[in-house]
Amino acid sequence: MRPLVLLALLLLAPAGAHALEPREGWAVAHSAKPYPTLLADLRAAITAANMGLVTEAGPTEAAAARGVTIPxxxxLGVFRNDYAVRALAxxxxxxxxAPIRFYVTERAEGGATLxxxxxxxxxxxxxDEGGAELSAVAAELDAIFAAxxxxxxE
Incomplete structure (x- = not known):
């Protein structure tokens, strides 16, 4: 499946969908924090890391406007211009x-997942194409995203 199709399926998954679990290349952490709190804390952490919140998307509010309740x-798409310039070069x-995305989901049993x-x-x-410079950008971003x-x- 193409990544965008997979993302769309994840975003539109029904309430009974399976919870996110670790998979290759992903960092997944379950939290006892309620979904709104985890989302607010993520926004604050993005700002504290001097990164830009470039995009936001999610089906929850749009579904509610249609009378459909989903978790x-x-x-949240996150990036910063200096990394964009280096990656592009x-x-x-x-x-x-870009932007690289964080995904916050509400857990049926309580809490949320980042x-x-x-x-x-x-x-x-x-x-292969990006060489050492793209690898350096990725490594720096790995540390920032982990932080x-x-x-x-916390």
């Missing part, structure tokens, strides 16, 4: 992956 579900094709694909995993298909996740989950 909280939100994707290393591999024009790699920029299709997940993201690690930047090094996201940029791996472009490693954002840790702060969010």
């Amino acid at each position: 909280g579900n939100r994707v 290393a591999s024009e094709a790699a920029m299709i992956e 997940a993201y694909k690690t930047p090094s995993f996201v940029f791996a298909p472009y490693a 954002i996740a840790v702060q969010t989950l």
Whole structure:
């Protein structure tokens, strides 16, 4: 499946869908924090890391407007211009992956889940083309995304 189709399926998954669990290239952490709190803490951690919240999308509010109740579900795209410039210089094709996304989901049993694909995993298909510079960008972003996740989950 193409990544965008997979993302769309995840975003539109019915309330009975399986909870997110670790998978190759993903960081997944379950939290006892309620969904709104985890989402607010993620936004604060993104700001504290001096990263930009570039995009937000999720079906929860739109479904509610249609009278359909689904668990909280939100994707936040995060990036920063200096990383964009460096990644673009290393591999024009790699920029299709920016912004890199965090995914927050409400858990049926309570709490919420924070997940993201690690930047090094996201940029791996472009490693040959992007060389050492793209690898350096990915490694720096890995550390930033991990720090954002840790702060969010505290």
